[in-house]
Amino acid sequence: MKPKTVGRSDGGLAVFPPVDTCGLLADSIILTLDGERRVADLNVGDRVITRDSGTAVLRGIARHRLRTAAVRIMAGTLGHTRPERDVTLPAGQLLLVRDWRAKALFGDTQALVPATRLVDGEFVTLEAAQEMTLFSFDFAAPHILYVDGLELASNADMRLDARAA
Secondary structure: OOOOOOOOOOOOOOOOOOOOOOOEEOOOEEEEOOEEEEHHHOOOOOEEEEOOOEEEEOOEEEEEEEEEEEEEEOOOOOOOOOOOOOEEEEOOOEEEEOOHHHHHHHOOOOEEEEHHHHOOOOOEEEEEEEEEEEEEEEOOOOOEEEEOOEEEEOOOOOOOOOOOO
16 A cells, blocks of 8 residues: 555655744845845844834844745735735745735735735745745834735734734
8 A cells, every 4th residue: 555645756745734934035125224125134233114113123133944835926916016026935924914815815904824825826826845044033022024015924923913003
């Protein structure tokens, strides 16, 4: 009897396990008070523009190299210039959705959801696990950041109160 690999030649799983990996890729463009900057170029003390508080001072930066599933979002898929270019995110990265998708998919005016929840197989696709160098940021509190034209959560522990944002 063959193992349950659904006939995959490499013997790997056909279904990805649940993921909760968050972080930003080094080449992602983030909005700061000094203008648009690459995530890899940020330093402790830089002021990042946020949706929820205006600005936030970066208190710490962690860099992780790991293998994780990824989601690819084609340019313009989530609105005019949202994202501004094709973007790859770790599958568990939280995005703030504030358009018709929030109402249609999640029953609210806005929703903070992992990238995998937006996969449609055409414009938002699930990619195989890949090596990624991810940056995570430490602020005094969780924030929504402007990255590549998307609104992304600064960490995985963030919870969104729809009335506050």
